[in-house]
Amino acid sequence: MMSMFSFLSSIELGLIYSLMVLGLFLSYRILNIPDLTVDGSFTLGAAVAVSCTLAGHPVLGILAAGAAGAMAGLVTAFLQTKMKIQPILAGIITMTALYSINLMVMDNKANLPITQDESIYYAFGQLVGKNLQGMLLSGLAAALLVIIVVLFLSTPLGLSVRATGDNEDMVRSSSINANFTKSVGLAAANACVSLSGALIAHYNCYAEVRMGIGMVVIGLASLIIGEIVVEIFVKRLTILAGAIAAVVGSVIYRLIIAQALELNFSASSLKLITALIVALAMSYPAIKESRKMAKIRKAGRA
Amino acid sequence: MKKFMSVMMAGMMMATMAGCSNGTEQKSGSADSAGKLQIGVVQIMEHTSLDTIRESFLAEMESLGYGEDKVEFDIQNAQGEQTNLSSICKKFVGDNVDMIVAIATPTAQAAAASTSDIPIVFSAVTDPVEAKLVADPEHPDKNLTGTSDAIPVDEVMQLCQKLTPDVKKIGFMYTTSEINSQVTAEKAIQEAEKMGYETQLMTISEVSELQQAAQSLAQNVDAIYVPIDNTIAQAMKVLAQVGLDYKIPIYTGADSMVQDGGFATVGIEYDKLGQQTAKMAKSILEGTPVSEVPVETLDEFGTFINKSTAEAIGVEIPAEIADNATLMGE
Amino acid sequence: MLEIKNLTKTFYPGTVNEKLAMDHLNLQVNPGDFVTIIGSNGAGKSTLFNLIAGSFFPDEGRIRLDGTDITFLPEYQRARMIGRIFQDPMKGTAPSMTVEENMALSYLRSKQRHFGFGISKKERSFFQEQLARLDLGLEDRLDSPIGLLSGGQRQAITLLMCTMVTPKLLLLDEHTAALDPATAEKVLEITKQVVGDNKITTMMITHNISSALKVGNRTIMMSGGRVILDISGEERSRMTVPQLMERFKKESRQELNNDRMLLSEN
Numbered sequence: 064m065m066s067m068f069s070f071l072s073s074i075e076l077g078l079i080y081s082l083m084v085l086g087l088f089l090s091y092r093i094l095n096i097p098d099l100t101v102d103g104s105f106t107l108g109a110a111v112a113v114s115c116t117l118a119g120h121p122v123l124g125i126l127a128a129g130a131a132g133a134m135a136g137l138v139t140a141f142l143q144t145k146m147k148i149q150p151i152l153a154g155i156i157t158m159t160a161l162y163s164i165n166l167m168v169m170d171n172k173a174n175l176p177i178t179q180d181e182s183i184y185y186a187f188g189q190l191v192g193k194n195l196q197g198m199l200l201s202g203l204a205a206a207l208l209v210i211i212v213v214l215f216l217s218t219p220l221g222l223s224v225r226a227t228g229d230n231e232d233m234v235r236s237s238s239i240n241a242n243f244t245k246s247v248g249l250a251a252a253n254a255c256v257s258l259s260g261a262l263i264a265h266y267n268c269y270a271e272v273r274m275g276i277g278m279v280v281i282g283l284a285s286l287i288i289g290e291i292v293v294e295i296f297v298k299r300l301t302i303l304a305g306a307i308a309a310v311v312g313s314v315i316y317r318l319i320i321a322q323a324l325e326l327n328f329s330a331s332s333l334k335l336i337t338a339l340i341v342a343l344a345m346s347y348p349a350i351k352e353s354r355k356m357a358k359i360r361k362a363g364r365a
Numbered sequence: 366m367k368k369f370m371s372v373m374m375a376g377m378m379m380a381t382m383a384g385c386s387n388g389t390e391q392k393s394g395s396a397d398s399a400g401k402l403q404i405g406v407v408q409i410m411e412h413t414s415l416d417t418i419r420e421s422f423l424a425e426m427e428s429l430g431y432g433e434d435k436v437e438f439d440i441q442n443a444q445g446e447q448t449n450l451s452s453i454c455k456k457f458v459g460d461n462v463d464m465i466v467a468i469a470t471p472t473a474q475a476a477a478a479s480t481s482d483i484p485i486v487f488s489a490v491t492d493p494v495e496a497k498l499v500a501d502p503e504h505p506d507k508n509l510t511g512t513s514d515a516i517p518v519d520e521v522m523q524l525c526q527k528l529t530p531d532v533k534k535i536g537f538m539y540t541t542s543e544i545n546s547q548v549t550a551e552k553a554i555q556e557a558e559k560m561g562y563e564t565q566l567m568t569i570s571e572v573s574e575l576q577q578a579a580q581s582l583a584q585n586v587d588a589i590y591v592p593i594d595n596t597i598a599q600a601m602k603v604l605a606q607v608g609l610d611y612k613i614p615i616y617t618g619a620d621s622m623v624q625d626g627g628f629a630t631v632g633i634e635y636d637k638l639g640q641q642t643a644k645m646a647k648s649i650l651e652g653t654p655v656s657e658v659p660v661e662t663l664d665e666f667g668t669f670i671n672k673s674t675a676e677a678i679g680v681e682i683p684a685e686i687a688d689n690a691t692l693m694g695e
Numbered sequence: 696m697l698e699i700k701n702l703t704k705t706f707y708p709g710t711v712n713e714k715l716a717m718d719h720l721n722l723q724v725n726p727g728d729f730v731t732i733i734g735s736n737g738a739g740k741s742t743l744f745n746l747i748a749g750s751f752f753p754d755e756g757r758i759r760l761d762g763t764d765i766t767f768l769p770e771y772q773r774a775r776m777i778g779r780i781f782q783d784p785m786k787g788t789a790p791s792m793t794v795e796e797n798m799a800l801s802y803l804r805s806k807q808r809h810f811g812f813g814i815s816k817k818e819r820s821f822f823q824e825q826l827a828r829l830d831l832g833l834e835d836r837l838d839s840p841i842g843l844l845s846g847g848q849r850q851a852i853t854l855l856m857c858t859m860v861t862p863k864l865l866l867l868d869e870h871t872a873a874l875d876p877a878t879a880e881k882v883l884e885i886t887k888q889v890v891g892d893n894k895i896t897t898m899m900i901t902h903n904i905s906s907a908l909k910v911g912n913r914t915i916m917m918s919g920g921r922v923i924l925d926i927s928g929e930e931r932s933r934m935t936v937p938q939l940m941e942r943f944k945k946e947s948r949q950e951l952n953n954d955r956m957l958l959s960e961n
Contacts, residue, residue: 066459174544176497219803229789238774
């Protein structure tokens with residue numbers, strides 16, 4: 064079994080990445096758009112946060128990271144709505160452009176570190192002690208973002224964004240500007256993702272230009288795992304339940320990875336395990352359906 | 366739901382079987398078994414240079430008396446995903462390992478963020494000061510020390526002067542996502558300009574761009590220099606062909622790249638780096654405090670020249686250089 | 696209220712599929728009119744609605760709503776003044792949002808409330824009041840996701856959503872056609888009630904000729920992108936279905952051989 068340290072660290076990591084998963088909750092669940100910008104906006108958040116920290120503004124850097132992510136989301140939205148590019152391709156285009164932009168933000172260096180004194184985690188640690196700094200700060204951030212997201216989705220604008228993802232035809236023939244709501248949604252989603260990247264940069268004390276690779280897959284897997292688990296406890300996935308599912312799923316995913324490491328698979332099969340988990344999680348609805356069907360058929364024959 | 370869980374467990378069991386039967390170096394991760402030392406070895410991804418360091422490190426540890434009878438090595442690989450680096454390092458810390466060996470810059474950074482007590486020996490970090498791993502390489506201030514794969518760029522430029530004196534303009538290439546490569550290339554450009562060469566820089570972001578970027582560069586320069594770049598090293602044959610097509614020498618950062626068709630280098634041998642890392646690890650395991658183990662670079666650099674490349678581009682290797690170099694490419 | 700002059704639209708101009716869908720149509724709808732529109736398939740009824748609502752723009756002509764020229768106004772800007780209900784009951788409501796949330800969506804938009812969280816007690820009781828008048832038991836199901844409701848219930852709610860804040864013009868595009876006869880009748884009753892109570896200027900496309908003559912105060916028949924018959928008042932109340940079909944034959948010199956229209960004359 065994994066050590067207590069490993070267990071607690073997995074929860075910490077899960078909480079930090081849950082911000083990214085919340086972003087995917089907004090784009091994939093609410094807006095129904097598969098947004099691949101995530102791989103790029105995650106790194107963008109880290110790059111902006113580290114650059115601002117090196118310039119002496121660590122906390123401002125976090126906010127700037129969120130703003131930068133929002134802008135990345137707006138670019139993808141523009142490509143989709145005005146240029147009428149297919150959503151997946153629009154996301155890929157922005158993600159590709161962000162590789163260069165991230166490098167530029169990082170002063171053309173592939174790897175940009177900060178010292179522990181510059182990290183907000185260690186600054187927070189002065190208040191609560193080193194052992195709690197990770198868990199508390201990450202937990203606070205995750206809780207705060209869940210509240211913000213749920214409140215936002217209950218405002219008139221938030222309702223319009225939800226409707227856009229639910230029934231775009233209806234929205235287009237109503238007085239709601241669907242292009243506007245999509246842009247707002249994608250901007251908000253990518254802002255969350257960037258905030259996640261910013262936090263990880265402070266947690267690990269560096270930003271690296273390749274650190275976002277594979278994020279969208281991890282995020283979607285986490286989201287779905289979270290939903291499967293939360294659905295055991297609630298009848299219907301309300302907005303609050305969905306947001307909490309994002310956090311829960313992210314933590315569980317990290318625990319699964321930690322457990323996979325414990326089982327000591329050959330080092331090169333970690334990705335295969337991840338793919339298996341993602342595939343299982345994503346096919347769970349279909350598996351559930353076919354088991355239901357099998358039961359009905361069985362009862363029909365009896 | 367229960368059935369789903371059992372399906373998942375079954376899946377993981379099967380994968381465990383497959384995994385266990387594969388790994389010859391894997392040990393079951395249990396707590397301290399009968400006083401054996403535990404060392405966690407982690408790298409960011411599979412790569413020839415990183416793999417070579419790891420292999421030669423383990424071999425040297427064995428020959429220094431720290432083989433598998435005395436040490437449990439937990440070997441992990443983040444498979445290119447930096448998120449896994451954190452998880453792996455946390456696992457090491459939770460398992461209370463006696464030392465972490467971190468290969469490559471982000472690996473060392475993730476390890477540093479996970480523990481400030483367990484000694485970390487890094488390798489293949491070109492500039493540990495820039496990476497904020499040590500403030501002073503002579504006196505490491507934290508729990509980190511290790512080997513740097515910095516190479517003597519001045520010696521390469523001098524070799525260029527001697528072997529190919531007609532070269533006036535040198536082109537430099539590196540992959541933008543590799544900090545080691547970038548740092549070395551920038552130093553090399555400075556050095557070259559000091560020596561009076563004209564320089565031009567061409568960067569790529571991934572291996573598919575190599576051929577066209579190299580061709581575009583080759584048209585304007587008399588020689589190309591590529592430092593220790595993992596991406597380009599993997600596709601060395603492509604770059605070598607461009608050199609042959611345009612008949613210009615390709616100076617590289619590592620001997621393996623010359624082997625693969627480059628022209629020449631005064632450069633790094635990754636297995637020597639691994640061995641040196643093992644020696645440092647041994648002294649720390651035997652009680653030397655980390656602050657007294659300075660960061661090391663290789664003290665000897667061999668000269669490597671590829672004979673058939675030389676012939677193909679029409680360069681004659683003067684005898685006094687050939688005598689002191691390793692000739693490759695028969 | 697609605698003034699249409701010379702409205703023309705050709706689809707796929709210059710190709711093999713070229714079709715003149717709207718042919719210099721002129722129409723005037725007065726405030727409070729409830730106009731029923733009939734015609735065979737391809738007559739241009741839906742095209743007319745699309746042009747009025749702004750799904751696409753005409754090649755020629757002008758549309759004026761309550762004095763304002765809306766010919767080239769974008770769809771979502773017109774939607775503030777024009778309510779529209781489609782034949783497909785799925786199209787009018789957001790399935791995964793609750794009844795309450797759907798109603799809030801249109802209510803808050805028309806009231807122009809942009810801030811604040813959730814739905815206030817006052818708003819919730821207002822919605823319940825509105826739903827109670829439908830007499831469908833929906834006032835107890837405010838928290839149900841709309842996707843769980845039947846087609847008829849969804850259309851009824853869509854109707855409410857469009858009329859909670861009275862629009863200048865209401866377009867009903869065969870909104871009962873996809874419902875079973877009993878539910879269709881119910882929804883039609885509700886339509887008449889809501890339109891009557893709020894005095895909404897309404898245009899309704901229907902394939903049911905006898906409904907067309909019984910509901911509203913005016914009936915238009917379209918063919919080939921033009922209005923070929925426009926009756927109201929005495930003439931209309933004395934018109935029977937067979938007479939209407941004769942008039943149609945005379946005006947359009949075609950057999951009215953649309954099965955749906957024939958079969959539903961009751």
